[in-house]
Amino acid sequence: MKLKPIAIGLVALSLAACGGGGDSTSTSGGTATQTPAAQTVSGVVATGLPLSGAAVNMTCAAGSGATTTAADGSYSVAVKGAVLPCVLTATSSDSKVILHSVVPGTGASSSNATAHITPLTELLVAQLGGQDPAQFVSAFGPTTAVSAAAVSSAQSALVSVLKNAGFDPSSIGDFIAGAIAAGSHQGYDAILDTLQSTIASANTSLSELSAAIANSTGSTTAAASTLGTILAPANADCTSLKSGDHRLIKLSDGSAKLATVDATKLTVAISGTTYQLTKGATSCDFSLNDPNSTRVLVAKSGLAVWTSGSGATGTIALSMPAQTMDPSVINGAYNYALISGAPQNQFGTHGYTKGVTTSATNCLSGYGSCAVDTVTPYGHLVATPDGGADWIDDGSQAGTAQFHAVGFRNAQGNILWIATVLGQGGGVGVFVPQTTLPLPAVGTTSAFWQRIVDNTTGLSAVTEDNHTITAQNGTTVTRTFASDSHSDVLSFNDPFNGMRHRAANACTTSTGAAQNCSSTLQLPLGGMTLAWSGSGSNYRVSISVTKPGSL
Incomplete structure (x- = not known):
């Protein structure tokens, strides 16, 4: 998404004009010629x-x-x-x-x-x-x-x-x-x-700071909050963990808290109580000494997954550095996925011009049932005092806020939002700029943590695995997993740019025999991947965090 630069200022550089002669001479013909x-x-x-x-x-x-x-x-x-x-x-x-x-x-x-x-x-x-x-x-x-x-x-x-x-x-x-x-x-x-x-x-670089400034646009407050995240002190071992306020959003209902992180002391203050983060065996894997022994897995983008417990009583939340959104800088195409509440399993695209929705494609019943939304007008984003924005319906429910979003802009100017559905029993969705995903080369290995939320069994325990790209064919890659040597085929930029899709039963065992597996959609979020499959009681969401050093 190309963003216009902010107009910015400096004391003018004064160039004193040269006065007097010395730059011209007379020719024999009387014509003056200028010496450069x-x-x-x-x-x-x-x-x-x-x-x-x-x-x-x-x-x-x-x-x-x-x-x-x-x-x-x-x-x-x-x-x-x-x-x-x-x-x-x-x-x-x-x-x-x-x-x-x-x-x-x-x-x-x-x-x-x-x-x-x-x-x-x-x-x-x-x-x-x-x-x-x-x-x-x-x-x-x-x-x-x-x-x-x-x-x-x-x-x-x-x-x-x-x-x-x-x-x-x-x-x-x-x-x-x-x-x-x-x-x-x-x-x-x-x-x-x-x-x-x-x-x-801050474990950043002048080039990253320069890129953030070039891509910063909107209000001074919004631009400064982006730069503030980039310049915030980073943890020496997990450099994507930054000091400052982070929004902690529970995925089941969208309820939010503010967590103040000190990345150097590894402390987190929530609701007036300060807790200690303890580093695990791998960088960016932490445990919190709160009553729930919350585990915190930090992605390279600065997003993090917070989980505690398991089964029906387990909880899972996402955090992002607290920044101020400026609706006027929301431009271009976004992919979205609604992952909890009544509208779960819905996904699609929104097009924006200065925070106004100009196009939409909705996929209401899983992969293969997408339709362009031709009912206009759609809606627009309006800034709210908490630094987020409400999406206001401009159509049949004109003036009604349909969801509340908080956003996080990285150094490249891309803005990811987490949106809480207002009404319909609540729920949470994620919006991310639509980009073309490159295919990883054969031999590329990625290690990750994963946690799954299932409508029937609730929250799973954290698992760890890695996969290697063993084949590439056009727009698809074959991944082979280390845990049991099974493989699957993943289609990139399908059904929309910036998404990945695994077709139903596109899996094989370690011996190459066909293996049942569900149709799954993936939305990469910068070192974190949100995936969902099924519907109703069979609906499940998985969130994986790539380990530091992996692609």
């Missing part, structure tokens, strides 16, 4: 410490130049006949660090300009262009506009979002031209040090 002016750009390349020996390349609307940084990270490059604006790329001597910056303006100039190249200018270019900075620089051409006003606006908004996310760079008046002494740990350089330590403690 030299545009000199100087600055510092630093990540906190200076980048010595870094290659700096500058490309302008007309003209280009290159140089190498000195030991203190400083550089200067002059381009005769240059026409603004310009973009700059700095590549460290070992090619492990690549940063970008810009020189805004228009037309030819003989002035000197300052353009530092730092992680903050990298984030600024991401905000300014609404895309990966390397892509912005690669696409730069003579007609690309980079005005001082646009850069100023970009820094202003970027600072606002970063401050709300817990990182405050506002003491730097100008990311591009502000005073910097690389390695001094003062002023601009101290802010770079703080950014580097924040990125390290």
Whole structure:
């Protein structure tokens, strides 16, 4: 889903126009000819410490130049006949660090300009262009506009979002031209040090943060809550477990609690009581010392499964980092699945434009019975005070809230929601952006934890298994499971892009004999897979979490 960039801000970079003569001469015929002016750009390349020996390349609307940084990270490059604006790329001597910056303006100039190249200018270019900075620089051409006003606006908004996310760079008046002494740990350089330590403690990267900024859109609060999750401290052993508030949603009825996690101390506060998380034998497998001995399995996306007990009294819930949803950024096609309550076993697609449903396909009785919903209008999302949104019917029950959703946006801008059905006896559904799933290569092995909820027997115990892709044929793969060597065939992007389907009886025993198995649909959720099959008393839902290090 492509999201428009947020408009953001910065103090304008001033390029003093050159006055007086020296750029023109008179020919014998009396005609004045213009000698091309030299545009000199100087600055510092630093990540906190200076980048010595870094290659700096500058490309302008007309003209280009290159140089190498000195030991203190400083550089200067002059381009005769240059026409603004310009973009700059700095590549460290070992090619492990690549940063970008810009020189805004228009037309030819003989002035000197300052353009530092730092992680903050990298984030600024991401905000300014609404895309990966390397892509912005690669696409730069003579007609690309980079005005001082646009850069100023970009820094202003970027600072606002970063401050709300817990990182405050506002003491730097100008990311591009502000005073910097690389390695001094003062002023601009101290802010770079703080950014580097924040990125390290969050177990993220500058490129992931840059991607999140490029994809952030909507209100400042919504964008900041996404960045706040990315920049939150991570557990050293399970890096997808982040500190902060998490929404804990019970799958049977959609009831929700707030769980405040300290990922470094491994504590969880729920309803005024603090519990301790204890790491299991494998990373991202924890147990809670609450009365129910809840087990917590954390997926690479940051979603987690919380289960306690088994059978009819067992409970299962999903958690996600608590973020603020902005309905205006809900765009494109989503797959949905309703997995509990009266509407369980329903799934399909919704199309959205700025939070308004524009299309729908509903599958009411399992695989093979899907129909386009032609009854319009459908409905729209409206923000609610808790940071979520209600879906309001615009049709036969106009004005009625049909479900309440809370969302979680990752660094790539994809938004997953968990929705509680309002009415019909309740229930829970999941909505996830529709994407094309790549087929895993033959030989790919995936290890996972799994728990199943059955309408007849209730919640199963946690099981562990792994499977290996043993064949690939067009849009299908064959998986062979380690536990008993049985195999099944799974069809990708079926019945919709972003879903997987196993047909009934598409299974064989370890000896290759036919084996009965149910038709099952799967919805991947980023290191977690939601699967469902059957109906009525035979209906069951399984949730599997991929173990760290597996695909």
